[in-house]
Amino acid sequence: SRSISLAVIPGDGIGKEVVAQGLKVLSAVLPQDVKLETKQYDLGAQRWHATGETLPDAELEQLKEHDAILLGAIGDPSVPSGVLERGLLLKLRFAFDHYVNLRPSKLFPNTESPLAGRPDIDFVVVREGTEGPYVGNGGSIRTGTPAEVANEVSVNTAYGVERVVRDAYERANARTRKKLTLVHKNNVLVHAGHLWKNLFDKIGEEYPEVTTDYLHVDAATIFLVTDPARFDVIVTDNLFGDILTDLAAAVSGGIGLAASGNVNPTGEFPSMFEPVHGSAPDIAGTGKADPTATVLSVALLLRHLGFEAEAARIEDAVTADLSERADSRTTDEIGDALAVRVAQ
């Protein structure tokens, strides 16, 4: 009989609240014969305040033993900017080699889009997750003085770019429209840009059915608001992907619906699934958080683990729930409604 060993990191703010709903829906959707074991990890702002720890090695080792990780949200204004991001969230993405940061965007029925005319939106961003300006390769001299110099280095390797670009081609090839767009800024960041563009073109030869194009990141933001329907699969660098996926979430119904997977496609390490939104301390505890992004992240998690039918059932439940949504239900009520639907 099958089983899932799941690490759960609720984290901060609304993270705890939405993760509870994600687990509720997960339990409801899984067939009886699948054994679900979850283990909660107390990581985030509270832990840091109490012990000064962000992610001790011992816990990193334990996390490694699970099949997957479900994460709520990390971050609190009481913690200096960067401490939890670099010490916990990015540490996990880098330690577990999450080189495919998968972020689908879809405009569900009955959701508010800030765009006039409700364009057709159904694309996925494959954001590189282990390189670029996120490597933590920066520093400053004469810090705090008028002579300070602060550098940040974006590191890009053929090894790292090749694997994520190949993954994106595979995903594009498996979709109906089979279109892949590379987003970079190769007219300014010429070295990194040429590495990306060259590999993109070279690997493309192996996928003759995939149509390709290239956009500078600035131009890509224009198309995301004027013609998002032009996108099918986007592959891009870590930082550009960060920016584009928040914008993509905003135009497709809001950050409350945006799911993501930090995927290690080789299976060497557990993949981690999380809503794109943050810990939203301003609404924590009010029951106003929408757990849908987390529930959709659970769908990505299930698909990653081979539970395709269950993943689809969650996505269908969300579509149905959103179609009928006209109220102001609490976090818990939305979770309940989705759990009921997937169990049917």
Place this chain on the structure above:
Amino acid sequence: SRSISLAVIPGDGIGKEVVAQGLKVLSAVLPQDVKLETKQYDLGAQRWHATGETLPDAELEQLKEHDAILLGAIGDPSVPSGVLERGLLLKLRFAFDHYVNLRPSKLFPNTESPLAGRPDIDFVVVREGTEGPYVGNGGSIRTGTPAEVANEVSVNTAYGVERVVRDAYERANARTRKKLTLVHKNNVLVHAGHLWKNLFDKIGEEYPEVTTDYLHVDAATIFLVTDPARFDVIVTDNLFGDILTDLAAAVSGGIGLAASGNVNPTGEFPSMFEPVHGSAPDIAGTGKADPTATVLSVALLLRHLGFEAEAARIEDAVTADLSERADSRTTDEIGDALAVRVAQ
């Protein structure tokens, strides 16, 4: 009697066409007693193909002698990506120390916004122009092999950040709403981010009337489409500014209306004014290019040189022209209409 010595770089594609209209309107708006001298510089794709030159030192020296520069657009698909951008456009911005890249966004009447409900948009982005990932401090090893590593270094100095942040505070302080937003990504790019944030906070103490806030660049893109009215003045790094201003242009009527100034506030070097759009080779020669962004860039140029009344007259003419626009006039016809209006 007053005079303006203007360097004109029409550049590539629609650059030539829109610059012609900009000059037409400039001539029409200037009082009789102002002597306008223009000198055209043949720089861009054609020149590069013919001579291999992008911007020879001799011409850089000549350009330095003018009061200001009007630039159309640079770039052509026949030239490898980066050659003209780095060798001409960015070379000018860096050589003439254009540390304030000024990009106003305003939703004019009767323009198409992709946003539902036509929000109130009237803000200005102060984009740093001489540092960040644009410094050209990158390189690669084992280029073209599976072991390639390509780095790009973002360089940020207290000297460079202080002056642009101060300029932004001055601009915010001179506006009605007096609100300044810093955009960065200081939870990931911690060294550069902390330099920006610390100086932003410190200089803010000198401007007690200016309200401030901070947004991560990804969150800023969300607000640009969900609540652009929240912005008054934004100050940000070179690359984030590049991305945000294309998005800002898209939500406020399109890239055909977005003006910009590459300003050297000390006056040591000539400032350069250009539309945000590119050379658009696909519509070059068709008469479809909208010269309005260039005409609005001429207004920024005039304001920079102290011709405030003339700048305002151009902006009023554009507002009036857009209010009545319902046709498909050519580049030339729009230029003519604006020239007639400003001359009145």
